[in-house]
Amino acid sequence: MRLLSKRLLTAAPLCLAPLTACSDEPGPPGVLIITIDTWRADHLSAELTPNLHALAAGGLQLHNAWTPIGLTTAAHASLFTGLLPPEHGLRGNNHHGYRLDESHQTLAEQVKAQGWATGAFVSSYPAGPEGGLHQGFDTSSAPESGERPTAETVGLAQAWLGAQAGPWMMWVHTNDPHGPYAPDAADLAAVGGGDDDKARYRGEVHQADRLLGPLIAEAQARGALIIVTADHGEVHAEERCGWQHERSSSPVVLRVPLVIAGPGVPKGRRDGLVGLTDLAHTALVWAKLPPLPPSKIGGPPLDLLTGEDPSRSTWAAESGVCDPECSPGCAPAGFLGKDLVVFGADLGLYVVRPGFGEYGDQELAAVLENYSLPSEPSENPDVDQGRALGYLDQK
Numbered sequence: 001m002r003l004l005s006k007r008l009l010t011a012a013p014l015c016l017a018p019l020t021a022c023s024d025e026p027g028p029p030g031v032l033i034i035t036i037d038t039w040r041a042d043h044l045s046a047e048l049t050p051n052l053h054a055l056a057a058g059g060l061q062l063h064n065a066w067t068p069i070g071l072t073t074a075a076h077a078s079l080f081t082g083l084l085p086p087e088h089g090l091r092g093n094n095h096h097g098y099r100l101d102e103s104h105q106t107l108a109e110q111v112k113a114q115g116w117a118t119g120a121f122v123s124s125y126p127a128g129p130e131g132g133l134h135q136g137f138d139t140s141s142a143p144e145s146g147e148r149p150t151a152e153t154v155g156l157a158q159a160w161l162g163a164q165a166g167p168w169m170m171w172v173h174t175n176d177p178h179g180p181y182a183p184d185a186a187d188l189a190a191v192g193g194g195d196d197d198k199a200r201y202r203g204e205v206h207q208a209d210r211l212l213g214p215l216i217a218e219a220q221a222r223g224a225l226i227i228v229t230a231d232h233g234e235v236h237a238e239e240r241c242g243w244q245h246e247r248s249s250s251p252v253v254l255r256v257p258l259v260i261a262g263p264g265v266p267k268g269r270r271d272g273l274v275g276l277t278d279l280a281h282t283a284l285v286w287a288k289l290p291p292l293p294p295s296k297i298g299g300p301p302l303d304l305l306t307g308e309d310p311s312r313s314t315w316a317a318e319s320g321v322c323d324p325e326c327s328p329g330c331a332p333a334g335f336l337g338k339d340l341v342v343f344g345a346d347l348g349l350y351v352v353r354p355g356f357g358e359y360g361d362q363e364l365a366a367v368l369e370n371y372s373l374p375s376e377p378s379e380n381p382d383v384d385q386g387r388a389l390g391y392l393d394q395k
């Protein structure tokens, strides 16, 4: 049977619910992708995220992973297509009027074409189906507006997973620790308490980890490949404009945590430069399924599970929007004046800021030769949805 490769047959134990009934028989393959919205790369630790810390200890932790953009819908489009924003066309969120065109192939469509069951369970409007991110998912669950509690999303995901007896792929998205930060009291206490934004953010990170723990345990028991990352980080008042992510091109927004675990996954820490565009490819290689079309401007995707330290020489990214109050000199305000940035594996940096100019390491400038500035979103924005989540009006 094509779907059950020899590698998976030997790797995945049959541990369908109830978990106590696990046997050594091989089970169907499964892939769990978790995205924790607004989770910073420096907030993965034994204290803040004990479940994810343990998962990383038994698998792979990539310390130099990056998103191409600090906006939810667009970053997830890159994760699921393997393409950079100029290629898939999303330079902002769905409430800004951007939507992934159905002509693009996604990870969910690729596994669904091979007979896998696919489920998407997300916790905020920008991660919802209105941005085209749910194409290829048989089951699609999202709040109709704003956000919903992580516990509700995870509960729906657990119920769906419990009903799967064949190959499956699931995407689970939490909107903790996206603002507003309002963790449960127990989670705030678990990270040392406090009454400022930094403490509440830490509490929401702990809350997401706590609520995801049982789902991760079940996926592990089923022998799944588990990938946990963020769509982007968050500025914690290190810059102008305080607490936000959509108006910055700095590493605190564009660098993300990344943990991969499961049968056949090498163990250890990796420091090579990798990106969200490598994840769909890595999952498809693991599952021995056909690849997605490669990115033309980002280069071929990396398989992160080879055992070597994977590394790109450069990573191209962009800010969400130009806000001259936050990025001095940028123009025009909005999507057309956003920063384009290249990070080098040797820590070099090159920035193009429309209206202001370019600066940094000129040797990195060639990376942006085919990286276009955005055009205006083609659909009507839903500014009320943006406001509900704390975004400035754009468009």
Ligand SMILES: [Zn+2]
Pocket (backbone or CB within 6 Å): 037, 038, 071, 072, 073, 178, 231, 232
């Ligand atoms: Zn987000």
